[in-house]
Amino acid sequence: xxxxxxxxxxxxxxxxxxxxxxxxxxxxxxxxxxxxxxxxxxxxxxxxxxxxxxxxxxxxxxxxxxxxxxxxxxxxxxxxxxxxxxxxxxxxxxxxxxxxxxxxxxxxxxxxxxxxxxxxxxxxxxxxxxxxxxxxxxxxxxxxxxxxxxxxxxxxxxxxxxxxxxxxxxxxxxxxxxxxxxxxxxxxxxxxxxxxxxxxxxxxxxxxxxxxxxxxxxxxxxxxxxxxxxxxxxxxxxxxxxxxxxxxxxxxxxxxxxxxxxxxxxxxxxxxxxxxxxxxxxxxxxxxxxxxxxxxxxxxxxxxxxxxxx
Amino acid sequence: xxxxxxxxxxxxxxxxxxxxxxxxxxxxxxxxxxxxxxxxxxxxxxxxxxxxxxxxxxxxxxxxxxxxxxxxxxxxxxxxxxxxxxxxxxxxxxxxxxxxxxxxxxxxxxxxxxxxxxxxxxxxxxxxxxxxxxxxxxxxxxxxxxxxxxxxxxxxxxxxxxxxxxxxxxxxxxxxxxxxxxxxxxxxxxxxxxxxxxxxxxxxxxxxxxxxxxxxxxxxxxxxxxxxxxxxxxxxxxxxxxxxxxxxxxxxxxxxxxxxxx
Numbered sequence: 001x002x003x004x005x006x007x008x009x010x011x012x013x014x015x016x017x018x019x020x021x022x023x024x025x026x027x028x029x030x031x032x033x034x035x036x037x038x039x040x041x042x043x044x045x046x047x048x049x050x051x052x053x054x055x056x057x058x059x060x061x062x063x064x065x066x067x068x069x070x071x072x073x074x075x076x077x078x079x080x081x082x083x084x085x086x087x088x089x090x091x092x093x094x095x096x097x098x099x100x101x102x103x104x105x106x107x108x109x110x111x112x113x114x115x116x117x118x119x120x121x122x123x124x125x126x127x128x129x130x131x132x133x134x135x136x137x138x139x140x141x142x143x144x145x146x147x148x149x150x151x152x153x154x155x156x157x158x159x160x161x162x163x164x165x166x167x168x169x170x171x172x173x174x175x176x177x178x179x180x181x182x183x184x185x186x187x188x189x190x191x192x193x194x195x196x197x198x199x200x201x202x203x204x205x206x207x208x209x210x211x212x213x214x215x216x217x218x219x220x221x222x223x224x225x226x227x228x229x230x231x232x233x234x235x236x237x238x239x240x241x242x243x244x245x246x247x248x249x250x251x252x253x254x255x256x257x258x259x260x261x262x263x264x265x266x267x268x269x270x271x272x273x274x275x276x277x278x279x280x281x282x283x284x285x286x287x288x289x290x291x292x293x294x295x296x297x298x299x300x301x302x303x304x305x306x307x308x309x310x
Numbered sequence: 311x312x313x314x315x316x317x318x319x320x321x322x323x324x325x326x327x328x329x330x331x332x333x334x335x336x337x338x339x340x341x342x343x344x345x346x347x348x349x350x351x352x353x354x355x356x357x358x359x360x361x362x363x364x365x366x367x368x369x370x371x372x373x374x375x376x377x378x379x380x381x382x383x384x385x386x387x388x389x390x391x392x393x394x395x396x397x398x399x400x401x402x403x404x405x406x407x408x409x410x411x412x413x414x415x416x417x418x419x420x421x422x423x424x425x426x427x428x429x430x431x432x433x434x435x436x437x438x439x440x441x442x443x444x445x446x447x448x449x450x451x452x453x454x455x456x457x458x459x460x461x462x463x464x465x466x467x468x469x470x471x472x473x474x475x476x477x478x479x480x481x482x483x484x485x486x487x488x489x490x491x492x493x494x495x496x497x498x499x500x501x502x503x504x505x506x507x508x509x510x511x512x513x514x515x516x517x518x519x520x521x522x523x524x525x526x527x528x529x530x531x532x533x534x535x536x537x538x539x540x541x542x543x544x545x546x547x548x549x550x551x552x553x554x555x556x557x558x559x560x561x562x563x564x565x566x567x568x569x570x571x572x
Contacts, residue, residue, distance in 0.1 A: 040495035040497055041467075041498075152359070152360070153359065180492055182358045182523075183522065183523075183563065183567050183570065184358055184563075185358075185359070186570065187570065250496060252500075253497045253500035254500075255499075255500075255523070255525035255529040255530075256525040256528075256571070259529050261500035261503075261504045262497050262500070262501070265465070265467065
């Protein structure tokens with residue numbers, strides 16, 4: 001079952017005026033592919049994930065439609081959304097240190113998912129054990145009776161993933177699963193996601209600024225900047241033949257590929273440039289770029305939002 | 311043979327965290343670590359989370375006391391100096407922290423934060439410090455509109471620049487960079503590291519770069535030390551270390567990084 005995002009706008013009312021965190025996004029996340037959403041902080045990638053989950057804060061207004069199969073999610077009531085969250089689309093939230101309840105043992109936090117699904121206490125405990133073992137914990141008994149602070153960052157990340165897969169959802173949205181983790185732990189997280197994908201037959205959306213993870217793990221990559229989609233393509237095409245100047249800049253910023261910095265910063269949401277949103281930082285700037293906002297233009301397997309390809 | 315003069319030399323540095331009164335065991339976070347950093351160069355300290363690399367940085371700037379060992383800065387043993395006499399060294403040895411969100415006081419404006427070095431270290435030109443600050447931050451790619459904002463209203467990448475600008479007002483000779491970019495995006499990381507390298511070329515400042523990112527360390531350091539469970543297992547010139555890693559652990563770390571790239 002695909003997730004289809006149509007004509008989506010997300011606005012937040014703030015003290016310094018309304019800001020548009022997601023601006024006219026049209027996307028299809030197809031069921032048999034892993035999609036990576038990449039972009040720098042403030043590009044709207046986490047907001048897009050939270051919008052799909054219906055978890056935005058109260059100062060947000062959403063316009064547009066999001067379909068899970070035939071069902072439209074934005075118009076659903078909170079009660080209907082609760083039936084979808086966790087069971088059909090689950091979230092692996094950002095930052096395990098703050099996403100787990102610090103005053104509850106992790107076993108109980110996983111059991112809760114089974115209990116909510118209507119299982120008894122004994123069955124829930126048994127299934128939590130099984131799940132932890134599947135997640136690669138050899139001492140599931142000890143882990144169940146640990147508080148989050150007694151486990152390492154990588155282990156907490158795996159616990160969050162366990163909570164997400166517990167109810168066998170069709171979709172998992174993972175928000176920055178490798179942020180701040182070292183290489184060894186990052187590889188473990190990668191292995192866990194590979195296992196989850198195979199054994200649970202789940203589709204994934206990975207929100208990340210870890211470009212290497214995106215390249216290795218994702219089939220399709222969506223590049224976001226200031227709430228807009230700048231480029232969509234296969235992971236291979238994005239890395240071997242990046243078309244948008246921003247994508248090129250991101251890849252050139254990687255330490256092992258030269259670490260050449262892009263000039264400037266992404267524009268503040270309250271002060272968006274006219275024309276192409278990337279033009280103040282673009283090395284190929286043209287007269288059109290300052291005035292006219294480019295459309296998404298189809299190229300081979302993907303599409304790119306840049307006047308150079310029109 | 312030319313003799314390289316070390317600006318900072320760490321000798322047999324150790325740190326044991328005592329067991330708490332509630333129980334638990336004493337933890338040996340750092341054991342007998344020795345290395346030297348030549349003036350104007352960057353020494354990269356690399357290891358997994360929890361290997362003790364940040365503890366070393368904190369001991370060097372005396373944020374926490376060392377259990378044993380010495381730290382020589384231009385020949386003076388920093389750890390043997392009395393608190394009051396250490397004060398002039400605080401200006402010459404600075405530290406850039408990992409988390410932008412906790413590096414600055416959220417209730418102060420950016421301008422107030424940048425005034426602090428003038429007030430605390432009695433820098434010359436105090437009466438025209440605001441003008442100096444405005445001029446100074448430009449070379450860090452910061453615009454003067456930022457100065458009126460509270461530090462909680464500024465992005466992570468900009469905060470790291472503000473903190474760096476504040477550090478450079480003091481014209482330090484040595485900076486401990488404790489995971490300066492691990493919370494930043496790759497594009498912002500590249501800008502930040504580029505700026506740090508530019509500063510080094512211009513002012514000859516030396517760095518201890520603490521990071522778990524092998525690619526970053528390789529790109530930015532002259533010499534690298536690999537840490538495992540509190541010990542320095544291997545150190546060498548950057549390309550020599552990557553060309554022929556001697557220890558199995560170093561090979562394993564490099565392998566873990568290459569894994570992600572293939």
